[in-house]
Amino acid sequence: HVHGLNVAALGCFHAGATMIMFEKFEPRRTWETLTSQNCTIFMAVPTIYQRLMNEWEKLEPKPNLQQMRLFVSGSAPLSDQQFYQFEKLTGFRILERYGMTETGMNASNLIAPEHRKAKSVGFPLSGVEIRIVNANGDDVEESEVGEVWIRGDNVFQGYWQMPEKTAEAFVDGWFRTGDLGFQDPDDDNRLYLVGRVKELIITGGLNVYPKEIENILEGHEAVKESAVIGLPDQDFGEKVVAAIALQDDMSIAPEVLIDYCKSRLASYKCPKQILVINELPRNAMGKIQKNILAQQLK
Numbered sequence: 001h002v003h004g005l006n007v008a009a010l011g012c013f014h015a016g017a018t019m020i021m022f023e024k025f026e027p028r029r030t031w032e033t034l035t036s037q038n039c040t041i042f043m044a045v046p047t048i049y050q051r052l053m054n055e056w057e058k059l060e061p062k063p064n065l066q067q068m069r070l071f072v073s074g075s076a077p078l079s080d081q082q083f084y085q086f087e088k089l090t091g092f093r094i095l096e097r098y099g100m101t102e103t104g105m106n107a108s109n110l111i112a113p114e115h116r117k118a119k120s121v122g123f124p125l126s127g128v129e130i131r132i133v134n135a136n137g138d139d140v141e142e143s144e145v146g147e148v149w150i151r152g153d154n155v156f157q158g159y160w161q162m163p164e165k166t167a168e169a170f171v172d173g174w175f176r177t178g179d180l181g182f183q184d185p186d187d188d189n190r191l192y193l194v195g196r197v198k199e200l201i202i203t204g205g206l207n208v209y210p211k212e213i214e215n216i217l218e219g220h221e222a223v224k225e226s227a228v229i230g231l232p233d234q235d236f237g238e239k240v241v242a243a244i245a246l247q248d249d250m251s252i253a254p255e256v257l258i259d260y261c262k263s264r265l266a267s268y269k270c271p272k273q274i275l276v277i278n279e280l281p282r283n284a285m286g287k288i289q290k291n292i293l294a295q296q297l298k
Contacts, residue, residue, distance in 0.1 A: 001285055002101045003074040008043045017041075027055035031063045043072040047286030049082055049094065050225070054248075056089050065090060070111075074099060076287045077193060077211065079225075080118035081218045096121055098193065100177060102169075104154045106130070107191050119215065120184075120192050128152040130191065132183060137171055142185040145209065147197055149174040180209060199290060201230030203238045206268050213271065216264050217242060220257060222250040227280050227288050228271065231297060242271040243293055245279055 012019040020037060022029070025048060034042060044052075049071075056062065071086070071094045078096050087093045097108040098121035107130070109115060109122035116122075124130045132146040133139055140146040155175045158166035169176055178197050183189040194209040201208040210228035217226040224247045230238035246252065254274035261270040281292040 001075070002099055002104060003043070003045070003285075006104055007072075007074065007097075007099065025051075027051045028059070031055060031059060034065065034068065035063045038067045040067060040069040041072065042068070042070070043074065045075040045286035046073055046078045046082055047076070047282060049073060049078070049086055053082070053085055053089055065092065068092065070095060072097065075285050077119075079218050080215060083118040098122070098191065102156045103150055103152075103175065103177075106150055106152075106154070117190065120190050123188065123190060125154075128154060130183075131174065132181060140182075143182055145180055145182045145194055145207075148177045148179045148181045148191075148193070150177055151175065199229070201228075201238050201240055203230065203233070203240060203268060204236045208240055208269050213240065213242065213261065213265065213269055216261055217244060217257065220252075220260055222246055222252040223257070224248075225280055227290055227293055229290050229294050229297070231294065233272075239272045240269065241297060242274045243277050243280060243297065244274060245277060 009019065020033060020039065022033075030048075030052060033039065071090075071092050073094045073096045078094060083094055083096075093113040093116050095109050095111070095116055097105060099105040105125055106128050107121050107124050109117065109120060129151045131139060131149040131151075132144070133149055134144075134146050149171070151174050159169070179193055180195045180197055180200065181191055181193040183191055194211045199210055201210065208230070213228045214226045217223050217228075224245045226242055226244045228240060228242045231241050233239035242257075244257070254276065257274050258271055275297060281289045281296075283289055
């Protein structure tokens with residue numbers, strides 16, 4: 001995987017650093033190793049960070065992270081709740097970047113902690129160009145959400161022995177990432193990602209971006225994590241449905257969470273239904289598998 005291989009492993013080898021690898025992730029062992037081995041950099045996916053924070057609460061004394069320099073997150077979106085909670089617990093502000101298997105690294109927050117922002121993947125790296133386009137392939141207006149297109153020497157040449165898929169992925173030299181995002185013109189066009197094109201929900205003719213709703217849900221103290229999807233609906237075409245996992249020893253009625261959303265979102269964006277499950281389905285990289293979730297909720 002590009003995060004572990006290209007960035008973590010190859011970056012470590014290039015720097016002549018020592019890399020400590022485990023066959024299986026264990027939160028307590030990870031905290032102990034960061035301390036005992038005087039580690040300076042740690043790279044992980046958001047799921048791992050969440051489990052590390054859960055374990056932190058149980059540890060006494062707390063790990064001594066004086067030697068640590070940088071915590072990095074990638075492969076999946078880091079929620080603002082995770083971003084702020086990790087900083088509150090450890091004193092470290094996670095650095096989030098944006099990369100793909102097809103492109104390697106595209107963008108990153110700046111190395112100085114004060115320039116890292118929640119929900120943002122930062123700025124294009126040197127040699128990388130980014131456009132935000134609409135369904136017609138035209139550049140969107142400032143701050144408007146669209147598909148992220150990328151061009152640069154970091155972009156691959158095509159899919160192996162799949163010429164049709166390769167042709168679909170490129171437009172005039174620009175790679176269509178399938179990611180939805182926007183740039184903030186008041187912050188040097190800082191890039192924010194809001195979801196995947198294929199995950200866009202169109203309800204009653206209006207676009208709904210799941211990440212926006214997930215951020216609201218995860219802002220509630222009872223919600224540990226969430227996933228929002230669109231399910232077929234006779235009236236609206238698609239209806240907004242959320243699945244949530246609750247914090248340990250917490251409970252809340254779905255109706256209360258729906259009202260919570262209504263006080264913070266336009267009505268058409270609010271979930272019509274919220275289901276509480278023990279754990280969201282994920283793949284080996286920690287990414288939520290919304291296709292499996294959709295099958296479970298139908």
